[in-house]
Amino acid sequence: MLKIGPLSFQSRLLLGTGKYPNFDVQKKAIEESETEILTFAVRRMDIFESSQPNLLEKLDLNRYSLLPNTAGAKTAGEAVRIAKLAKASGLCTMIKVEVIGDFQTLLPDPFETLKACEILLKEGFIVLPYISDDVILAKRLQEMGVHAVMPGASPIGSGMGIVNPLNLSLIIEQASVPVIVDAGIGSPADAALAMEMGADGVLLNTAVSAAKDPVRMAAAMKLAIQAGHLGREAGRIPKKRYAAASSPSEGMSVIE
Amino acid sequence: MKVKINGSWTEIPDSIRSVAQLAKHLNIDGKPIVIEKNAQILEKEAHQDEAVAHEDHFEIVTFVGGG
Numbered sequence: 001m002l003k004i005g006p007l008s009f010q011s012r013l014l015l016g017t018g019k020y021p022n023f024d025v026q027k028k029a030i031e032e033s034e035t036e037i038l039t040f041a042v043r044r045m046d047i048f049e050s051s052q053p054n055l056l057e058k059l060d061l062n063r064y065s066l067l068p069n070t071a072g073a074k075t076a077g078e079a080v081r082i083a084k085l086a087k088a089s090g091l092c093t094m095i096k097v098e099v100i101g102d103f104q105t106l107l108p109d110p111f112e113t114l115k116a117c118e119i120l121l122k123e124g125f126i127v128l129p130y131i132s133d134d135v136i137l138a139k140r141l142q143e144m145g146v147h148a149v150m151p152g153a154s155p156i157g158s159g160m161g162i163v164n165p166l167n168l169s170l171i172i173e174q175a176s177v178p179v180i181v182d183a184g185i186g187s188p189a190d191a192a193l194a195m196e197m198g199a200d201g202v203l204l205n206t207a208v209s210a211a212k213d214p215v216r217m218a219a220a221m222k223l224a225i226q227a228g229h230l231g232r233e234a235g236r237i238p239k240k241r242y243a244a245a246s247s248p249s250e251g252m253s254v255i256e
Numbered sequence: 257m258k259v260k261i262n263g264s265w266t267e268i269p270d271s272i273r274s275v276a277q278l279a280k281h282l283n284i285d286g287k288p289i290v291i292e293k294n295a296q297i298l299e300k301e302a303h304q305d306e307a308v309a310h311e312d313h314f315e316i317v318t319f320v321g322g323g
Contacts, residue, residue, distance in 0.1 A: 039323055040322050042322065047282050055319075176279045
């Protein structure tokens with residue numbers, strides 16, 4: 001069970017909704033993933049194209065918790081405004097705080113993220129900040145009261161997987177709230193590794209939406225996250241430098 | 257009357273008195289939207305009573321795909 005603040009979820013896969021080839025594939029991928037948390041962005045509506053269907057109108061919203069992000073924000077103030085706009089929809093209580101500090105790497109601005117979280121926590125939001133794999137920042141945010149921390153495995157959409165396993169493992173070790181690996185996951189192996197390392201969940205988007213077959217990839221990610229989590233709980237064997245026979249050496253018949 | 261919607265000045269009928277009527281006029285009532293009037297976010301329940309006046313500024317946002 002993944003617990004974020006007062007909310008509980010069976011699935012540990014959080015799925016983004018951007019960049020799918022079409023609504024039909026997107027809907028099938030969401031269903032196949034069995035996710036319970038969907039991420040969205042908040043944007044100006046094209047009022048002259050208001051007849052265009054919106055994904056939310058196609059989904060059974062009773063089945064999902066919406067996790068809008070503050071993507072596009074460059075400052076804490078902008079992130080807070082987007083969060084408040086999202087909440088006014090009446091459709092969500094959680095917010096993914098995303099304040100970008102550099103537009104080439106899309107790495108988050110730690111100072112503005114911290115500020116935004118402080119304000120939003122006071123406003124009563126369930127706050128999930130997207131952060132770099134910075135151990136101290138994760139700690140400070142937890143002390144402040146955020147409901148989960150979401151360190152990136154590598155830059156958004158890069159598909160590079162976990163580029164700094166040391167930092168990620170240190171964040172997981174000291175965590176007092178769920179750690180959800182967010183951004184950079186490329187393959188099911190990356191997602192499984194994150195879970196084996198002890199992450200509580202994985203948020204991904206491009207790895208599914210830009211896959212050759214998004215629906216099958218959604219299924220693969222679901223299984224990888226389940227496998228990684230189960231493996232973590234089961235406890236892996238320690239690594240050794242030399243072989244250790246699986247078969248007993250006693251009782252062998254002598255073959256001359 | 258003239259109001260600014262999402263950055264563009266738009267002519268709307270003078271008969272529109274409330275934000276709820278404006279949303280209906282724009283065919284966006286019932287959609288997952290949030291409306292900001294003159295930089296003030298409006299809760300859905302306020303749409304019925306919130307007045308629309310000449311040269312008001314509106315921002316209308318919705319949820320779109322994102323990660």
